[in-house]
Amino acid sequence: MTELATPEATAGRHKGINEGNQLGCELGWNSELNRPYANIGIGAFLCKKRRKEMENFDKIVNLCKNRGFIFPGSEIYDGLANTWDYGPVGVELKNNIKKSWWKTFVQRSKNSFGVDADIFMNSKVWEASGHTASFSDPKMDCKNCKTRHRADNLIEEYSKGTANPDLMTNEEMEKYIADNHVKCPNCGKCDWTPIRNFNLMFSTSRGVTDEGQNLIYLRPETAQGEFVNFLNVQRSMRAKVPFGIAQIGKAFRNEVTPGNFTFRTIEFEQMEHQWFCKAETAMDYYKEFKQKALDYLLSIGFNKDHLRYHDHDKLAHYAKAACDIQYLYPIGWEELNGIHHRGDWDLSRHQQFSGKSMAYLDPFTNEKFVPNVIEYSIGADRLTLAVLCEAYEEQQLENDTRVVMHFHPAIAPYKVAVLPLQKQQSEKANEVFAELSKHFMCTYDEAGSIGKRYRRQDEIGTPFCVTYDFDSDTDGCVTVRERDSMQQERIKIADLVSYVENRIKL
Ligand code: ATP
Numbered sequence: 001m002t003e004l005a006t007p008e009a010t011a012g013r014h015k016g017i018n019e020g021n022q023l024g025c026e027l028g029w030n031s032e033l034n035r036p037y038a039n040i041g042i043g044a045f046l047c048k049k050r051r052k053e054m055e056n057f058d059k060i061v062n063l064c065k066n067r068g069f070i071f072p073g074s075e076i077y078d079g080l081a082n083t084w085d086y087g088p089v090g091v092e093l094k095n096n097i098k099k100s101w102w103k104t105f106v107q108r109s110k111n112s113f114g115v116d117a118d119i120f121m122n123s124k125v126w127e128a129s130g131h132t133a134s135f136s137d138p139k140m141d142c143k144n145c146k147t148r149h150r151a152d153n154l155i156e157e158y159s160k161g162t163a164n165p166d167l168m169t170n171e172e173m174e175k176y177i178a179d180n181h182v183k184c185p186n187c188g189k190c191d192w193t194p195i196r197n198f199n200l201m202f203s204t205s206r207g208v209t210d211e212g213q214n215l216i217y218l219r220p221e222t223a224q225g226e227f228v229n230f231l232n233v234q235r236s237m238r239a240k241v242p243f244g245i246a247q248i249g250k251a252f253r254n255e256v257t258p259g260n261f262t263f264r265t266i267e268f269e270q271m272e273h274q275w276f277c278k279a280e281t282a283m284d285y286y287k288e289f290k291q292k293a294l295d296y297l298l299s300i301g302f303n304k305d306h307l308r309y310h311d312h313d314k315l316a317h318y319a320k321a322a323c324d325i326q327y328l329y330p331i332g333w334e335e336l337n338g339i340h341h342r343g344d345w346d347l348s349r350h351q352q353f354s355g356k357s358m359a360y361l362d363p364f365t366n367e368k369f370v371p372n373v374i375e376y377s378i379g380a381d382r383l384t385l386a387v388l389c390e391a392y393e394e395q396q397l398e399n400d401t402r403v404v405m406h407f408h409p410a411i412a413p414y415k416v417a418v419l420p421l422q423k424q425q426s427e428k429a430n431e432v433f434a435e436l437s438k439h440f441m442c443t444y445d446e447a448g449s450i451g452k453r454y455r456r457q458d459e460i461g462t463p464f465c466v467t468y469d470f471d472s473d474t475d476g477c478v479t480v481r482e483r484d485s486m487q488q489e490r491i492k493i494a495d496l497v498s499y500v501e502n503r504i505k506l
Pocket residue numbers: 221253255262263264265266267268270335336337338377378379380381382383
């Protein structure tokens with residue numbers, strides 16, 4: 001297994017972050033002032049290290065807005081809290097991340113198949129999955145400032161990880177908060193309402209007359225689309241257990257405490273892979289997926305010191321094991337993805353509620369059984385945010401500072417920027433752009449000094465800048481400048497496609 005970050009190894013950074021977490025923070029866009037805001041509680045008391053981390057997060061939010069990655073939703077109408085729109089650069093980044101995930105978990109696996117299920121599902125699906133009855137967060141309101149909080153988060157942040165709210169009942173959480181005088185991160189008072197469970201599913205109604213409306217839900221996870229299609233995929237693809245079903249799609253949750261930019265939103269995309277297998281092999285596959293999930297993150301450029309496993313102490317009654325991979329965001333260690341050994345709970349419940357057999361007949365042994373499931377789930381937006389944080393660097397050069405996004409070339413929004421040295425080379429440079437853009441996402445820029453144009457590309461993480469200059473007409477070459485090293489080399493125009501292709505592989 002790859003060795004990961006430990007709390008000890010990153011003690012300095014972690015300590016500062018925990019300190020900040022205790023005070024609470026929220027980032028967003030203030031459309032009135034047209035600038036990002038960082039609501040970081042009693043900011044003056046933040047430790048230096050923590051303040052630096054938060055400043056960087058602030059800068060990343062700012063960069064996202066100004067360089068076309070992510071805009072605040074409905075901005076011209078003063079926004080809608082916790083909604084975000086991906087801009088021209090961000091949509092490329094997120095699409096490339098989704099492609100890299102699909103390539104790793106579907107394209108490169110002989111026995112994994114994709115689906116794209118409807119967001120709306122028969123309401124019985126959510127009864128079978130348990131979401132109607134118990135997909136809720138323990139919410140508490142501060143009576144003084146009227147802000148809403150999750151009791152489990154308050155305890156986690158207050159205790160700096162020494163108390164585990166996952167192991168507590170609502171009554172125990174209330175008692176802990178009262179005994180320890182846990183304060184509201186917003187106003188500093190300790191005056192809480194009792195805990196109420198708050199169902200996170202968004203509901204709407206469907207029907208063509210006012211009287212005949214049926215309650216339906218916007219799916220809170222994509223997983224059920226994979227479970228209800230287990231039989232369809234198995235039969236149509238003649239799949240043999242073990243096999244996987246993957247999906248990328250939107251999910252919706254009426255979160256109690258959305259915030260921290262795109263970290264926790266009410267609409268988000270999930271990338272989920274369910275692996276159906278025999279009970280005896282499930283634990284081995286669980287371990288395999290833990291490793292695979294980590295390897296994927298390392299392959300797209302994460303530093304292993306910024307990732308760690310977090311095994312769950314408290315398991316759902318049907319689960320055999322569960323673990324998150326956490327990433328060291330500027331807001332602290334937070335969940336990036338989950339891996340769960342769910343036993344045969346999901347298919348058995350659908351069998352029970354639908355009345356359709358979910359049993360698989362093994363053609364080799366004639367054994368009939370309901371498969372176990374290993375679930376791997378990661379948020380595309382939460383991963384995109386982690387990629388942005390991981391890539392961001394402010395470099396102090398001799399006479400200059402440069403902001404550079406060190407994206408892995410495979411997920412960089414644009415692979416190449418074509419830059420004519422001067423306007424008179426535009427026509428030829430356009431020909432280079434036309435050829436390269438048949439193969440990769442490219443951008444073209446002829447405004448400003450070449451140095452300024454390089455800086456603009458650094459800020460959106462373009463790995464290669466191709467400059468068509470005075471010599472290009474005679475020697476048939478262009479200057480290729482690499483983003484991270486800033487090294488330049490002369491490359492034949494005829495060789496450019498293969499030059500770039502070889503350097504952007506995952
Ligand atoms: P958390 O503990 O952060 O609320 P969770 O354990 O409820 O997450 P899962 O239900 O396991 O999350 O969802 C799988 C993945 O979907 C998460 O690991 C995360 O990457 C993503 N995700 C979940 N909720 C949100 C959200 N509100 N906004 C953005 N991404 C989310």
